[in-house]
Amino acid sequence: MELFGIHIPSYGWQTVLGSAISGVFLGSIYALVALGLTLIYGVLHIINFAHGALLMLAMYAVFYLWNSLGIDPYVAMLIVVPGGFLFGYVLQRSVISKASHGRDEIILLVTLGIAIVIENAALFFFSATERSVRVPYDLDGFDLGVTFVVYPELAALGGSLLITLALWLFMSRTDTGKAIRAVAKERQGARLVGINVDHIFAVSFGIGTACVAAAASLLVPTYAVHPQIGYLFVLIAFTVVVLGGMGSFVGALVGGFLIGITEQLGRLYMGESLGVITISVIFILVLLFRPTGLFGQRSG
Amino acid sequence: MTKHTTTNKTRRQFIKTAAAGTVIAAAGITGFPYIARAAAAVKVGIVHPVTGWAQYSGSQCRFGAMMALDEINAAGGIKSLGGAMLEAMLGDAQSKPEIGAAEVEKMNEAGVSSIVGAYASNICLATTQAAAKHGIPHVVDVGVNDKIVSRGLTNTFRFGPGFGIITKAGVEGFLAVNKAAGSPTKRVVIVHENTTGFGAGIAGLMTKGLNPAGIEVVEVLPHPTPNKDFRNIALKIKEINPDVVIPSHYYNEGVLFLRTLQRQKIQPKAIYSVLGGASSQYRFLAEFPDAAQYVMDCNHWFDPKNQAAAAARNKTQAADKHYSYEVFLAYTAMKFTADAIERAGSSDRAKIVEAMASSSWSDHFMPYGPTKIVDGQNVGARPLVTQILGKNIDVIEPPEYATAKAIFPRPA
Numbered sequence: 001m002e003l004f005g006i007h008i009p010s011y012g013w014q015t016v017l018g019s020a021i022s023g024v025f026l027g028s029i030y031a032l033v034a035l036g037l038t039l040i041y042g043v044l045h046i047i048n049f050a051h052g053a054l055l056m057l058a059m060y061a062v063f064y065l066w067n068s069l070g071i072d073p074y075v076a077m078l079i080v081v082p083g084g085f086l087f088g089y090v091l092q093r094s095v096i097s098k099a100s101h102g103r104d105e106i107i108l109l110v111t112l113g114i115a116i117v118i119e120n121a122a123l124f125f126f127s128a129t130e131r132s133v134r135v136p137y138d139l140d141g142f143d144l145g146v147t148f149v150v151y152p153e154l155a156a157l158g159g160s161l162l163i164t165l166a167l168w169l170f171m172s173r174t175d176t177g178k179a180i181r182a183v184a185k186e187r188q189g190a191r192l193v194g195i196n197v198d199h200i201f202a203v204s205f206g207i208g209t210a211c212v213a214a215a216a217s218l219l220v221p222t223y224a225v226h227p228q229i230g231y232l233f234v235l236i237a238f239t240v241v242v243l244g245g246m247g248s249f250v251g252a253l254v255g256g257f258l259i260g261i262t263e264q265l266g267r268l269y270m271g272e273s274l275g276v277i278t279i280s281v282i283f284i285l286v287l288l289f290r291p292t293g294l295f296g297q298r299s300g
Numbered sequence: 301m302t303k304h305t306t307t308n309k310t311r312r313q314f315i316k317t318a319a320a321g322t323v324i325a326a327a328g329i330t331g332f333p334y335i336a337r338a339a340a341a342v343k344v345g346i347v348h349p350v351t352g353w354a355q356y357s358g359s360q361c362r363f364g365a366m367m368a369l370d371e372i373n374a375a376g377g378i379k380s381l382g383g384a385m386l387e388a389m390l391g392d393a394q395s396k397p398e399i400g401a402a403e404v405e406k407m408n409e410a411g412v413s414s415i416v417g418a419y420a421s422n423i424c425l426a427t428t429q430a431a432a433k434h435g436i437p438h439v440v441d442v443g444v445n446d447k448i449v450s451r452g453l454t455n456t457f458r459f460g461p462g463f464g465i466i467t468k469a470g471v472e473g474f475l476a477v478n479k480a481a482g483s484p485t486k487r488v489v490i491v492h493e494n495t496t497g498f499g500a501g502i503a504g505l506m507t508k509g510l511n512p513a514g515i516e517v518v519e520v521l522p523h524p525t526p527n528k529d530f531r532n533i534a535l536k537i538k539e540i541n542p543d544v545v546i547p548s549h550y551y552n553e554g555v556l557f558l559r560t561l562q563r564q565k566i567q568p569k570a571i572y573s574v575l576g577g578a579s580s581q582y583r584f585l586a587e588f589p590d591a592a593q594y595v596m597d598c599n600h601w602f603d604p605k606n607q608a609a610a611a612a613r614n615k616t617q618a619a620d621k622h623y624s625y626e627v628f629l630a631y632t633a634m635k636f637t638a639d640a641i642e643r644a645g646s647s648d649r650a651k652i653v654e655a656m657a658s659s660s661w662s663d664h665f666m667p668y669g670p671t672k673i674v675d676g677q678n679v680g681a682r683p684l685v686t687q688i689l690g691k692n693i694d695v696i697e698p699p700e701y702a703t704a705k706a707i708f709p710r711p712a
Contacts, residue, residue, distance in 0.1 A: 011536070011539060012539055014539070015535045015536065015538070018535045019531070025531075026529055123351060127359065128350060128355035128358070128359040129356055130356055130552060130555075132587050134587065134588070138563075139563055143565075146535075147564065148564050148565050150563050224552065224555065224556075226356065226552075227351075228351075228353060228355065232528045233528075267532050271522060272522060272524060273494060273495075273522065273524045
């Protein structure tokens with residue numbers, strides 16, 4: 001079949017369904033990376049350019065915990081998630097907050113600077129060599145008939161759902177969560193009612209970094225770690241955040257799945273290179289009809 | 301009297317000065333300052349992508365080039381220049397052609413006599429062109445795109461084979477392996493990268509080579525570099541169910557592709573790569589030994605019976621590096637460069653270009669025979685076909701270099 005001069009091949013339903021299912025798994029990875037990003041944007045109103053670099057750093061932490069101490073990547077989550085929170089908290093309070101003087105455009109540049117420093121430090125200390133983790137259940141899984149699902153893929157999907165649920169519960173049921181929402185909606189008002197805004201900023205950045213650390217644990221069994229790995233996911237994660245609605249966890253999850261499935265089906269029919277444009281097409285279409293994203297709220 | 305004395309003294313001084321000047325001038329023409337010049341190092345630019353998507357391969361290339369350079373210097377440098385040391389000027393192409401070209405400009409300003417680099421075909425196309433503007437001899441270490449040496453750039457040389465030679469050997473090797481097994485292959489699928497220019501070229505040439513032999517190329521599946529997911533391609537292969545899959549891409553994509561096939565339980569009669577990236581890499585074998593088993597690859601490979609190749613491998617492993625094609629290709633490219641500078645007896649770019657063009661260098665461990673350059677290409681250069689068998693990467697084709705017999709079709 002020809003469409004706008006492009007040859008569209010035909011595939012059996014098993015291949016199409018298999019591709020859509022693989023899109024769900026790919027989408028869960030995008031959602032995992034986007035969750036932390038959307039929290040940081042939702043509260044701090046900054047685009048965190050260091051997100052990819054922090055993901056890479058967390059993946060190295062998971063790799064070395066496995067390589068040096070034999071800790072399973074999923075068990076390593078118990079270490080890297082609190083570690084990620086602390087690292088993010090300290091980074092926000094000691095570097096980003098101090099260097100930016102509260103100006104958003106400077107925060108943007110500061111996070112960009114942090115990304116450059118982390119990436120080059122990784123290159124210096126870890127070298128350009130990709131590091132792979134080999135877990136005993138790497139190839140285990142079950143056959144859906146149209147595609148074979150391995151446990152690491154299933155873990156990524158389950159992880160994205162659980163983290164979304166946990167974040168939603170945290171934000172809606174805890175005092176800290178409510179304080180974060182208050183700061184996100186009205187910074188001055190929150191300050192007036194006694195909320196320590198600087199602390200909440202750092203907590204938000206810490207939680208965002210903890211999310212990316214959890215994502216790292218779920219990614220490492222599938223993807224090799226190298227200093228550039230963050231870029232592979234974070235650029236699409238930015239798209240997912242905007243598509244889902246900035247600051248929305250459910251939006252990040254749904255946006256991730258939507259982008260993942262669209263991308264996989266686009267690649268199936270239009271080829272691996274050209275198929276990626278379907279991400280831009282769906283992105284533009286959604287924003288045309290819902291400028292605030294799928295689950296975004298109008299400001300003001 | 302006083303005047304006379306003064307005059308005498310002046311005359312003596314004049315004679316002394318004149319004599320000394322004459323000696324210095326004479327020595328300048330002949331040998332004395334020649335020794336002083338010998339201390340001056342010959343600058344060689346080494347440009348590779350040590351950051352960006354190709355950072356691993358670029359770093360491997362840099363290691364190989366530096367290993368050769370250090371060996372040359374340790375052995376006394378360039379003898380015809382009185383033992384001049386080779387001085388490396390390192391450049392990072394950042395996996396981008398335009399940055400590679402900018403690095404060459406910097407190297408030109410720094411006065412390099414020659415350049416070795418720049419790994420990926422698209423980067424090599426840019427760096428050789430930039431070097432040509434300044435007449436700098438440029439030895440391509442890995443880039444296999446045949447356009448690199450077919451644009452009439454007289455400064456550009458490639459010691460290793462291009463994809464035309466590689467694909468021809470790939471087709472011949474595959475047909476030999478297939479024939480020996482009773483010709484079970486009827487349908488193949490080609491999977492190739494289409495970002496840097498080598499994969500698409502190989503796919504086209506493989507199709508042309510296999511069709512006349514009665515082997516149908518059912519589908520050609522291109523993908524970008526870098527690529528983070530091969531599940532769609534695996535699903536297509538599953539639906540097509542070919543006898544053999546022929547991949548052609550870089551290391552990262554090679555690993556991800558082969559692991560995806562393994563995870564999806566897709567097992568054709570053979571994976572026969574042509575420049576498969578990971579398919580003949582010791583590192584892939586070490587990290588994923590089960591995914592690597594029985595994978596064949598027509599790729600750059602050293603003469604397995606040459607002791608110098610084994611020594612270079614030991615040295616590489618002692619430095620905690622994997623002995624990959626990037627290492628030994630950049631290593632030999634640097635040695636080829638040093639040989640040319642040695643024979644040129646000069647750090648002059650034009651003289652080195654002449655020496656490279658007329659090279660007959662044979663003191664190497666690649667299966668190429670004595671060097672013969674035609675239009676910048678070493679026409680004796682050739683790849684070998686390897687297969688991963690157990691813990692070894694054995695050569696299976698051509699027979700004169702074979703260390704094992706091919707296992708094809710692979711056991712279930």
